[in-house]
């Protein structure tokens with residue numbers, strides 16, 4: 522299991538001077554995906570390392586719910602609010618999650634295919 526000290530998203534969270542961070546507050550931060558799948562492809566990432574959504578309970582609602590508020594704000598900044606966008610949160614192998622620190626993908630700027 523990836524620990525917070527090994528986690529790439531935790532290291533970005535700790536680096537408060539990282540110029541790649543588009544948005545930051547006390548609960549989350551936003552970066553562009555390093556390998557974008559659409560013209561707009563952002564990652565909304567909680568500051569806190571949570572190894573799995575299995576560990577998310579009522580105590581994490583203020584953080585997890587906040588990700589969606591920030592995602593909508595970022596969609597507005599990226600001018601995709603009206604054209605539309607997709608929010609995706611992958612969990613586990615079948616979803617092809619590669620980084621074990623929850624994050625919401627915000628994708629837009631093109632016609633997105635079927636979910637599959």
Ligand code: 5GP
Nearest residue numbers: 529552553554555556611617618619620621
């Ligand atoms: P997952 O597959 O876990 O849902 O998504 C992980 C995403 O993180 C992938 O889309 C991948 O391109 C992106 N990613 C991996 N390493 C980095 C990195 O160091 N910086 C940024 N900005 N994105 C990364």
Ligand code: ZN
Nearest residue numbers: 528531570622
């Ligand atoms: Zn982490």
